[in-house]
Amino acid sequence: MDDTELFPLLEALKNPDEAVRAEATQALWQIWFGQKGAAGLQTLQRAQVLLEAGEADQSEAVLSEVIEQMPDFAEAWNRRAVLHFVQGNYRKAIADCHHAIALVPVHFGALHGLGLCLASVGEYREAIQAFRRALEIQPYAIENQKLIFECTAKLS
Template identity: 40%
Template sequence: MRELIIASVAMLCMAAPLPVVADQDDPRLEELFDELQQLDPRRGQRAREIQAQIWHIWYLHEDARVNQAMERGLKALAQDRHEDAVAAFTRVIDLDGDFAEAWNRRATTYYVMGRYDDSLSDIERVLALEPRHFGALAGRGLCLKALGRKREALKAFQRALEVNPHREGVYLEIIRLRSELGQAA
């Protein structure tokens, strides 16, 4: 799972940003989430496109300093320079404490570092700012699972799947946890 997180971060580092600045309050998100909910599960490519659009919207900020610090953080995370990544994302949070994606990226870094309680704390802030943040919801599940809190992890993964029913990895985590907890799939 760690390799998947690092690979995803690296891909985001290389992705060209969209020309329009946005964040978790962007009005386009409503339409994208509606389409994601109504999309036929057999339309996997379209689901991936919608998810990518959502991630781009969440990631972009109007302040160039924020964007530069985010890029530094992503590059540091991709290079396993975790303390540098935490410092960069903390800088972003200091610049704009309401920018959900900065909290999410720092939570991801804490998770990779094995600092699950710190990650969960940041995830709570992400979800206060953007309750539909399926990445943070899944991250909550991963942290809770790592802490041995399987029932809570299962609920977190189920919530992530409610928000975005096209996350295969989340679905697999639900199956695994149900099996471990002796619940029917």
């Protein structure tokens, strides 16, 4: 991914204007989903349709195949992490989040997801770290602020 394309969008996430942040957020998701062109996007969409139809195993197979073919496709890792999270397979989701973050360190969605997974397995300190990293990228993300508070309360 081209950092010159990402930098202005990442800066816009810090803008006090909610509309500017929303536009930047949408643009970043489009970049991540579109990283591998139309074919990659269609594969992610097919996996999502399968998941929504209750065909989680088939959805996972589609995502695993695209990951095998394109291991640098961060959003494929992130989508499979989401699938694992929905199924309650938190350790698998954590591993996939780590892959997505390794590929795209500013992937606020994967960082947020990592925090959710870590909190789900009771690793609250690590969850707080993930939510804080996500907040560094999206400082106005109130949900992450709220989750940090909840995880901190569980440590008390």
